[in-house]
Amino acid sequence: YYRNQPNSVDLSSYKWEFNLVDNAQVNAWCMPGGKVVVYTGLLPVTKNEAALAVVLGHEITHAIAQHGNERMSQAAIAQGIGVAGNVFTSGNAKANQLFNGVFAPGAQVGVLLPNSRKQELEADRFGLIFTAMAGYNPQEAIPFWQRMAAAGDGQKPPQLLSSHPADETRIAQLQKYMPEALKYYKPVR
Template structure:
């Protein structure tokens, strides 16, 4: 093996060793080259730009009110869960925002810091608040579990980008491009970097729990993902599925996770 290749492998191995953090909820070690504070700053900027150039549904609209109501309950459930685990510092700087955007895409996403968008195109598939809670629980879990930061870090390693501690990532065109290819707004101009199998399982797992704590029936996940699978049979997968790899055994795994989720479920009055 050539010396340069050996050095490169040693560099990548050391980078992974010294730049990993253990997620407080999942317990999994994650590559983390990007400070969460900078991720949230970038999210605010990109979220504002996205909303300024999109058809945001008026907050007085019934569906927009539903999105905010469901999202707020999920956020409260996460806060409760984190308080019980004694790790509220992980979400202390979250400033939740929930917006419905008029767009036929079957999609929804959450940026670091709690910046959430739901597209009107997914509402005919969710059909009810419980299923919408499954979607938001899943997407918000990706954010609070640091999946975006992990994917961005992996992309930076793949592109050979180095991080200078005193240089704002938002000022670097390459890192901004990676950020946009990890999170929602890029869906309109490119292909999102896919979540890994581990990330998807974590989002399904804790998304069910958060929805259940919020008072939504986690069992609604089964018919929802069945509808999504049927939608996928018609041709190219919707953005929501292209960003979230649809495994053949997903529904079976959800059924295995259901008893734990149901233990948190107390139907809202």
């Protein structure tokens, strides 16, 4: 399945490593190259193997879609533009102050955060398919993300200022992606 996707990368160089870290934080993450970390604080929210498979599928997608590399490239470009802007406005303190007051937040809100949210939704989509291909019911993603929303106790920033989509957006997109994922679901039990 993955090899047939546009821009797929060769997975033979990935050294997959899965780690459970004793930490109360409700989180998981993946580094480029395939090192996945799940914090024990996430386990009560997952509640079952299928929800954990949803998490792992999501994190694996971040690695194989090279989201970390994309974020580093975007940040480097933004930093380069910032340096150029500072050089260009260095002779005029007001212009420099205006540039710095507008550029950094503008780049963050206008480019970096929206791209991060897009990557999160891509990880959700392909993560559902990988979950299904592994024999776990991808439909468990919906109640899992509902539990994640409840675990946040409303403490999340507005979507515009967040690297992750709003809970409602994420759940709506998962429902949209579900028919595609279910095509690959063959229970193994």
